Amino acid sequence: xxxxxxxxxxxxxxxxxxxxxxxxxxxxxxxxxxxxxxxxxxxxxxxxxxxxxxxxxxxxxxxxxxxxxxxxxxxxxxxxxxxxxxxxxxxxxxxxxxxxxxxxxxxxxxxxxxxxxxxxxxxxxxxxxxxxxxxxxxxxxxxxxxxxxxxxxxxxxxxxxxxxxxxxxxxxxxxxxxxxxxxxxxxxxxxxxxxxxxxxxxxxxxxxxxxxx
Amino acid sequence: xxxxxxxxxxxxxxxxxxxxxxxxxxxxxxxxxxxxxxxxxxxxxxxxxxxxxxxxxxxxxxxxxxxxxxxxxxxxxxxxxxxxxxxxxxxxxxxxxxxxxxxxxxxxxxxxxxxxxxxxxxxxxxxxxxxxxxxxxxxxxxxxxxxxxxxxxxxxxxxxxxxxxxxxxxxxxxxxxxxxxxxxxxxxxxxxxxxxxxxxxxxxxxxxxxxxxxxxxxxxxxxxxxxxxxxxxxxxxxxxxxxxxxxxxxxxxxxxxxxxxxxxxxxxxxxxxxxxxxxxxxxxxxxxxxxxxxxxxxxxxxxxxxxxxxxxxxxxxxxxxxxxxxxxxxxxxxxxxxxxx
Numbered sequence: 001x002x003x004x005x006x007x008x009x010x011x012x013x014x015x016x017x018x019x020x021x022x023x024x025x026x027x028x029x030x031x032x033x034x035x036x037x038x039x040x041x042x043x044x045x046x047x048x049x050x051x052x053x054x055x056x057x058x059x060x061x062x063x064x065x066x067x068x069x070x071x072x073x074x075x076x077x078x079x080x081x082x083x084x085x086x087x088x089x090x091x092x093x094x095x096x097x098x099x100x101x102x103x104x105x106x107x108x109x110x111x112x113x114x115x116x117x118x119x120x121x122x123x124x125x126x127x128x129x130x131x132x133x134x135x136x137x138x139x140x141x142x143x144x145x146x147x148x149x150x151x152x153x154x155x156x157x158x159x160x161x162x163x164x165x166x167x168x169x170x171x172x173x174x175x176x177x178x179x180x181x182x183x184x185x186x187x188x189x190x191x192x193x194x195x196x197x198x199x200x201x202x203x204x205x206x207x208x209x210x211x212x213x
Numbered sequence: 214x215x216x217x218x219x220x221x222x223x224x225x226x227x228x229x230x231x232x233x234x235x236x237x238x239x240x241x242x243x244x245x246x247x248x249x250x251x252x253x254x255x256x257x258x259x260x261x262x263x264x265x266x267x268x269x270x271x272x273x274x275x276x277x278x279x280x281x282x283x284x285x286x287x288x289x290x291x292x293x294x295x296x297x298x299x300x301x302x303x304x305x306x307x308x309x310x311x312x313x314x315x316x317x318x319x320x321x322x323x324x325x326x327x328x329x330x331x332x333x334x335x336x337x338x339x340x341x342x343x344x345x346x347x348x349x350x351x352x353x354x355x356x357x358x359x360x361x362x363x364x365x366x367x368x369x370x371x372x373x374x375x376x377x378x379x380x381x382x383x384x385x386x387x388x389x390x391x392x393x394x395x396x397x398x399x400x401x402x403x404x405x406x407x408x409x410x411x412x413x414x415x416x417x418x419x420x421x422x423x424x425x426x427x428x429x430x431x432x433x434x435x436x437x438x439x440x441x442x443x444x445x446x447x448x449x450x451x452x453x454x455x456x457x458x459x460x461x462x463x464x465x466x467x468x469x470x471x472x473x474x475x476x477x478x479x480x481x482x483x484x485x486x487x488x489x490x491x492x493x494x495x496x497x498x499x500x501x502x503x504x505x506x507x508x509x510x511x512x513x514x515x516x517x518x519x520x521x522x523x524x525x526x527x528x529x530x531x532x533x534x535x536x537x538x539x540x541x542x543x544x545x546x547x548x549x550x551x552x553x554x
Binding site for chain 1: 346349350351352354377379380381382
């Protein structure tokens with residue numbers, strides 16, 4: 001194991017993107033992941049809003065970690081998270097009313113996204129600001145990446161478009177189920193299948209390499 | 214290393230083996246479905262024949278390839294995939310584009326059956342899973358009905374059948390409404406005898422109550438179908454409808470209309486009786502069928518769709534493990550479950 005500090009901090013960042021991806025590996029934050037990923041643009045907006053809240057609240061929790069009494073820590077975290085969610089909500093409303101309408105109640109529900117509370121409790125409250133920032137940024141971007149994966153598949157099959165541009169011909173018959181809630185479960189299941197298959201394949205190859213050595 | 218020769222074989226029960234194997238039963242169900250399919254072809258012509266062929270082929274090929282992918286022995290020999298394909302084809306509208314039919318067959322086997330572990334493990338009737346996904350994906354295509362008994366039905370196909378895969382179909386100008394649709398949206402009830410003999414628009418194989426009943430009776434007589442399921446469903450649907458029709462004859466249809474229209478016959482006889490997805494005990498079966506009957510009436514009367522048999526059966530499948538758990542026969546020699554707890 002490499003204990004060089006620079007390597008450790010890169011590790012904090014990278015793990016959220018892939019090895020501990022919030023959606024595909026930890027299966028956290030399912031509510032927004034299933035509800036608002038019916039198009040890529042919604043997925044990006046939701047992902048970035050969550051990333052913003054995650055980074056800001058992780059840094060604040062990390063900097064206040066010695067002031068917050070253990071007994072009331074969850075309430076304090078929620079208060080901090082809710083503050084940044086309000087900021088994000090007003091910001092989205094200011095740049096696009098339509099986007100705000102599409103995401104609906106799910107922006108406010110970022111407060112109860114277990115990913116954010118989970119990182120505050122498990123990581124930010126035990127680490128200094130810089131690792132907390134890296135961890136939050138990695139997790140947030142991993143979350144955004146996963147939402148885009150889901151949204152991409154659903155928009156492509158359910159509507160024949162990507163980011164609003166026609167991908168197939170004019171006459172493409174959309175599979176409406178994919179933009180309905182059921183499609184969220186189907187595409188999430190398919191992505192989890194792919195990730196687990198890749199994981200087991202890697203383990204198999206590692207095992208084979210060890211055995212042949 | 215050779216295994217030591219076993220002198221005493223110890224096995225768990227059951228020790229008596231029935232000479233009737235899975236594939237015998239499945240083959241007989243296929244035989245029972247053939248007259249229904251033949252009548253459908255007579256009624257809707259080439260279109261229905263192609264729908265049935267494509268759905269059956271898609272289901273069987275999917276089963277075969279998934280078995281190969283899973284490094285298992287191919288299970289297409291047990292005829293269950295043929296039943297799934299045939300049943301799926303019988304529930305689809307005759308002029309549905311054939312690529313959608315094929316997708317339905319693939320989904321039915323892959324999602325409805327293999328995802329759960331193959332025959333014997335599926336918690337839902339696979340054919341209905343396929344149809345439910347098609348219905349949610351293509352709500353317009355699956356409710357566009359082609360008229361029965363058109364004069365050129367054996368020489369030409371509806372324009373929509375041969376649509377390019379994944380493209381929007383072009384519809385013939387002549388389409389029709391199903392008796393249930395007319396009842397729901399225009400309050401016109403079809404004549405019962407027409408419904409009974411099946412001379413009306415609808416899905417490929419749902420129209421003739423008479424033929425479905427005869428085929429069901431054959432299977433029930435050979436003890437390959439639990440007659441309690443269709444009988445309970447009919448009784449519950451007829452009873453509930455009679456009450457509502459008695460209260461307000463203008464709003465609600467007659468019991469005979471409810472029994473002989475739409476997919477109720479096909480669903481109650483061939484789909485609700487799915488051996489894997491229905492409960493095992495007789496009290497359980499009665500509760501299960503009553504739940505399905507109530508759901509059919511509720512969806513048809515107050516739901517947004519004219520037909521609810523498919524969702525009612527899927528709902529019944531979903532609650533069947535719960536029914537099984539709550540109505541458990543006491544094992545001989547033990548105290549009841551509740552007393553122990």
